[in-house]
Amino acid sequence: METVPVWLRERRAGVGRPAERSQAEVTTAAIALADREGLAAVSMRRVAAELGTGAASLYRYVDSRDDLLDLMTDAVAAGYRLPPPGGPWLPGLLEVCRQARELMLQHGWLPELVLTRSTLGPHGADLLEHVLAVLAEHPADAGRKLEAFAVMTTLTAALVLHEIGGGSEARSRQGAYLAHVLAAGRHPHLTAALTGAIPTPAPRFEDTVARVLTGLLGG
Structure with a gap:
């Protein structure tokens, strides 16, 4: 297992034509994919498809999906002002x-x-x-x-x-169950804490x- 952080590894030299992408472009594509479809959608294959290339080409920039996740997290941290x-x-x-x-x-x-x-x-x-x-x-x-x-x-x-x-649906379910709990009368401390208040x-x-x-x- 690779123990050197992705930022400290030497970039792999490709065979044949020069690399057409950069690590930053790969990371940006992965973030865009995750923003649209969620983290589960992020795979080497899907990110490569976003870039219009094959999954094997991504290994010039990252060794694994874990590398990609680390790069994504750190790239977002550039957004602090x-x-x-x-x-x-x-x-x-x-x-x-x-x-x-x-x-x-x-x-x-x-x-x-x-x-x-x-x-x-x-x-x-x-x-x-x-x-x-x-x-x-x-x-x-x-x-x-x-x-x-x-x-x-x-x-x-x-x-x-x-x-x-x-969301509102989840809160509605929680509120309904809390109302049931209060009506049952088996949780006096919880009842005292919530009596007269709308669960928020x-x-x-x-x-x-x-x-x-x-x-x-x-x-």
Whole structure:
């Protein structure tokens, strides 16, 4: 199994005609396919078809579908437009999370990859550098700051995944079952918590993230 990250591998030299594509073009085609049809649609064969070539030609640029997924995740991270670090740390981190949420809603396949694959490429390293710069004056040690980065990334992905899957039909089903649970009378604490309130999704995104980060790093 290949252990060298895709960004550090030497590109394979093709036999015969010079390569007609680039790794960036392959990645862009894979992202477009995932945006249209979901992550399951992304395969070497399908991406090659998007580019009008054969699957074998893609192996000049990537060794496997896993490489492709890593490249896709990192390429999307180029979409951050973050202001220079400065001022209080919490608003700075919340701005990162806000933009992460927007990117994940734009690319609905991304939260799954963030939660299931640990990938740090060039753009991801730039994002981590920004977060550490925001926290430069914070008294927490480096380990806690790195933990904060991991937590804010995975929490954002989890909340967006819930948001994407929490459409009106799903909420209606959940509300109907909660009404049944309350009527049965066997869950007094749940009944007390929900009495007089309409079941709603989790608290607003930024409030949730802010509470978690404040608990982790202090006020």
